[in-house]
Structure formats: structure tokens, C-alpha cells
Amino acid sequence: MVSTKPTVAVGFVLAIMFMLSCTGDDSSKFVGKWIFEDGSESLELFKDGTGVAQKGNKGMAISWKVVENKRFVVTATALGFSEAYDYEISGKKLTLTDSKGKNETYVKVTAAEAEAMAKMASEAEAVSKAAGTWIKLQQAYIMEVDKMGSCDQIGYEPPGNGKTTYFTYECGILQNGNAYWTAKNHVDLGECKAGNNWTITYSTSIGIEVKQPNDENCTKLTPNFRKGKMY
Numbered sequence: 422m423v424s425t426k427p428t429v430a431v432g433f434v435l436a437i438m439f440m441l442s443c444t445g446d447d448s449s450k451f452v453g454k455w456i457f458e459d460g461s462e463s464l465e466l467f468k469d470g471t472g473v474a475q476k477g478n479k480g481m482a483i484s485w486k487v488v489e490n491k492r493f494v495v496t497a498t499a500l501g502f503s504e505a506y507d508y509e510i511s512g513k514k515l516t517l518t519d520s521k522g523k524n525e526t527y528v529k530v531t532a533a534e535a536e537a538m539a540k541m542a543s544e545a546e547a548v549s550k551a552a553g554t555w556i557k558l559q560q561a562y563i564m565e566v567d568k569m570g571s572c573d574q575i576g577y578e579p580p581g582n583g584k585t586t587y588f589t590y591e592c593g594i595l596q597n598g599n600a601y602w603t604a605k606n607h608v609d610l611g612e613c614k615a616g617n618n619w620t621i622t623y624s625t626s627i628g629i630e631v632k633q634p635n636d637e638n639c640t641k642l643t644p645n646f647r648k649g650k651m652y
Contacts, residue, residue, distance in 0.1 A: 448487045450510050454535050455527035459642050460542030460611065463535065464495075464527060477546075493517060541610055542642070544580075544587045548604045548619055549645035551580050555592060555602045559623055569600035569623060599624040606639070613639035619646055 455464045464483075466472040472483045474497065485495045488505070496503040506517040506525075513529040530538065558575040562568075572579070572592045579590035587610060592602040600623045608615050617634035633640050640646075 447510060451487065453529050455515055456530050456535055456538045458526045458528065460538040541587055544585055545610065545642040547580055548588065548643050551590065552602060552621055552646060556629065559600055563625065569594055569598060610642055613642060619643060
């Protein structure tokens with residue numbers, strides 16, 4: 422009679438290995454560079470559980486780990502900060518949900534894609550700054566001559582001399598004597614489709630009127646413009 426003990430033993434080991442593989446966490450899926458959906462922030466996560474959180478030109482060292490119940494824990498020792506998020510990973514998309522139910526969505530990118538998204542975010546941020554500069558110069562001109570001025574008259578130079586990688590800028594005087602300034606994205610900005618306008622009109626009677634795109638995918642790229650923090 423041939424013994425079946427070796428076969429049973431091997432089967433038992435294989436079963437244990439299978440169960441361990443099924444109960445493993447998603448740590449390996451987190452490794453890489455993740456960009457916040459509007460391109461303004463990023464997370465770069467390394468295999469050893471360390472990483473870098475980046476916002477604009479400011480970066481900070483962090484540590485991270487995946488724990489049971491699909492929880493992602495990130496710690497920034499320098500700030501005395503530690504937060505556990507519920508997470509969902511689907512392909513290259515990572516959604517983190519904090520304890521208050523707020524969602525943050527990140528997209529996994531290559532180095533080239535990360536650079537392009539960072540440039541897009543930088544140019545979007547520049548829209549509000551460019552608008553603020555135009556308003557201040559217009560106000561100074563009004564104080565001096567008591568009327569609106571063209572771009573040349575007030576000494577305003579738009580970014581990229583009027584056209585950057587993502588935006589086209591225009592400003593001038595309308596027939597009614599009011600001044601206007603506008604920025605238009607001539608290419609898609611992620612989910613913000615090309616052809617949207619960020620506009621300011623300025624009159625001595627009404628003052629400053631701000632109009633932004635109706636698409637939330639566009640307005641979230643320029644939070645300071647939306648909040649009227651250009652000036």
C-alpha cells in the first residue's frame with residue numbers, strides 16, 4: 422500500500438500558501454507617484470514605507486502603511502500628523518476617504534505625466550495671479566487719469582505675452598468704456614475641456630465683476646479666482 426502522507430502534506434502547504442496570498446494587503450499597489458486630481462498635490466510612495474508629499478514647491482517627508490480593513494495610514498512626523506483613510510484602488514485611480522467622509526482622488530502617473538500635470542497646475546494657479554496684477558494696474562491707472570486703460574496704457578503684460586502652453590490671455594477696453602480681462606484654456610486641462618473662460622470686467626460705476634466657467638472641473642483648478650482672492 423502506497424502512503425498518501427507526502428501528498429497530504431504537500432496539499433496542506435499549498436493550501437496555506439494560497440490563503441496567505443489571498444489575505445495579503447495592497448501595499449505593492451500603492452508604490453509609485455500619485456497626483457491629486459487637479460494636479461496641485463502629489464504623493465510619492467516608496468517600497469520601504471517612506472514617501473514625499475508635495476504641494477507646489479513645498480515637499481515633506483512622510484511614512485505610510487496599509488493596515489487591516491482596507492485602511493491607509495499616512496504620518497508626517499514633522500507636523501505631528503497621522504491620519505487613517507479608507508481607500509479604494511481601481512487601476513490607476515486611488516480614492517482616500519478621511520474620518521469626516523471627505524474624498525480625495527489621486528491618479529498614478531509616470532514621471533513625464535507628473536511633470537506635465539505639475540506644469541498644468543502651475544499655469545492654472547497663475548491665472549488668478551495674472552488677474553490680480555491686471556486689477557491692481559487698472560486701479561492705479563484710474564486713480565491717475567480717472568478712466569479705464571488698455572493693457573498697454575496700464576503697463577500690463579499677460580503671461581507668455583498672451584499665450585502659454587495651456588491658456589490664452591486677452592484684455593482691453595469695450596465700446597462702453599469698461600475694461601475687460603479674460604483667460605481661456607485653449608487645450609484640455611484634465612477633465613476641464615478646452616474653450617472655457619475666466620473673465621473680469623471693470624467699470625467705474627459698478628466696479629469689478631468676476632465670471633468663471635460653469636464647469637466644476639475647471640473652477641476647482643483656480644480656487645483663488647473662484648474665491649475672489651486675486652486682489
